[in-house]
Amino acid sequence: MSIKSTLLAGIAALSLAAPALAGNIEVKDPYARSAAMSAMSGAAFMMIHNTGETDDRLVGAASPVAEKVELHTHKEDDMGVMRMIHVEEGFPLPAGGKIAMKRGGRHVMFMGLKAPFEQGDTVPLTLTFETAGEMSVEVPVDLERQPMEGHGHDMGD
Numbered sequence: 001m002s003i004k005s006t007l008l009a010g011i012a013a014l015s016l017a018a019p020a021l022a023g024n025i026e027v028k029d030p031y032a033r034s035a036a037m038s039a040m041s042g043a044a045f046m047m048i049h050n051t052g053e054t055d056d057r058l059v060g061a062a063s064p065v066a067e068k069v070e071l072h073t074h075k076e077d078d079m080g081v082m083r084m085i086h087v088e089e090g091f092p093l094p095a096g097g098k099i100a101m102k103r104g105g106r107h108v109m110f111m112g113l114k115a116p117f118e119q120g121d122t123v124p125l126t127l128t129f130e131t132a133g134e135m136s137v138e139v140p141v142d143l144e145r146q147p148m149e150g151h152g153h154d155m156g157d
Contacts, residue, residue: 024052
């Protein structure tokens with residue numbers, strides 16, 4: 001790799017590490033993954049902070065990489081089995097609060113992927129908030145991250 005391409009790769013990595021902002025909403029440490037190269041679905045995880053003094057709500061997500069993009073969470077059914085469900089009303093984001101979107105919990109679900117998620121790629125994602133409006137986020141694909149890396153229990157919901 002040449003010095004120029006190494007420098008450009010470094011700049012790209014730093015720009016992906018910077019949090020995305022829209023008004024008082026800040027997205028930190030986003031990443032996306034799919035279960036396998038042939039998977040038809042994938043998910044994105046991140047921390048969403050509301051630094052403002054007004055409650056908001058994450059109400060939608062969209063991306064050109066999939067036929068359908070929804071907000072999901074896991075819920076235990078009557079038989080004790082965890083099931084993934086679409087959360088049509090979205091997720092509340094209180095003033096000064098956060099939404100922890102992590103594996104096994106709240107997340108953005110991509111269904112009908114148009115191409116496989118490949119390590120190092122980025123996924124364009126638009127998050128829609130009730131008050132703050134739309135926010136564009138470039139989500140890096142990280143197929144190697146383990147479930148408890150980042151977005152840990154100490155970060156709260």
